[in-house]
Amino acid sequence: MKNRIKLTEILEAIEFDYVINNDNTLSLHDQLGANLGNIEQDSFLIDANLATLIIDRIETYIKDYYVSDIVETLNICYENASITDSYEKLLVKMQKYPDKFQGSFEFMEALINPELCDISDIIANLSISKKCPRCNGRLYKSSKEDFAYYCPACDEDFYSFEVIGVVICTNELMSRTKQTNIWKNT
Numbered sequence: 729m730k731n732r733i734k735l736t737e738i739l740e741a742i743e744f745d746y747v748i749n750n751d752n753t754l755s756l757h758d759q760l761g762a763n764l765g766n767i768e769q770d771s772f773l774i775d776a777n778l779a780t781l782i783i784d785r786i787e788t789y790i791k792d793y794y795v796s797d798i799v800e801t802l803n804i805c806y807e808n809a810s811i812t813d814s815y816e817k818l819l820v821k822m823q824k825y826p827d828k829f830q831g832s833f834e835f836m837e838a839l840i841n842p843e844l845c846d847i848s849d850i851i852a853n854l855s856i857s858k859k860c861p862r863c864n865g866r867l868y869k870s871s872k873e874d875f876a877y878y879c880p881a882c883d884e885d886f887y888s889f890e891v892i893g894v895v896i897c898t899n900e901l902m903s904r905t906k907q908t909n910i911w912k913n914t
């Protein structure tokens with residue numbers, strides 16, 4: 729069976745993050761701050777249509793960041809490709825040069841059939857109910873092996889035991905630590 733490309737990999741390729749909102753919808757975040765067409769204001773329901781809707785919405789970015797490079801490479805091979813060509817047409821031309829486009833085939837296939845994108849990691853993050861012990865914000869699964877959670881607002885990874893306690897406990901602990909330090913200093 730073929731590997732399914734993750735929607736998050738496509739977002740990474742165009743330098744986007746995503747945020748899960750309090751109402752459990754998803755919004756996009758442009759890491760480079762361009763926010764073309766006010767894309768960050770849009771929110772998407774996290775369901776089976778998610779990848780289709782998002783890939784449609786980020787088409788301009790995909791063409792700028794990704795397809796334009798493919799077109800350039802095809803033209804170096806004298807394939808007379810254009811950015812306005814359909815993804816299907818480009819893919820057929822790409823298939824003549826498997827070495828040149830390694831890793832790009834799954835990406836192009838996902839653009840043609842977005843419903844094939846894997847969104848399981850987004851669904852998994854949607855189900856995380858624990859909150860950040862520092863800012864009380866939404867936590868995501870950590871991408872680092874040793875850690876369980878990641879808070880994008882704090883840019884910090886946490887062990888699972890760090891977020892088991894409710895926020896009040898952490899605050900209490902912190903104030904106790906501070907008091908201890910004050911006593912030490914006097």
Ligand SMILES: [Zn+2]
Pocket residue numbers: 860861862863864865879880881882883
């Ligand atoms: Zn945080």
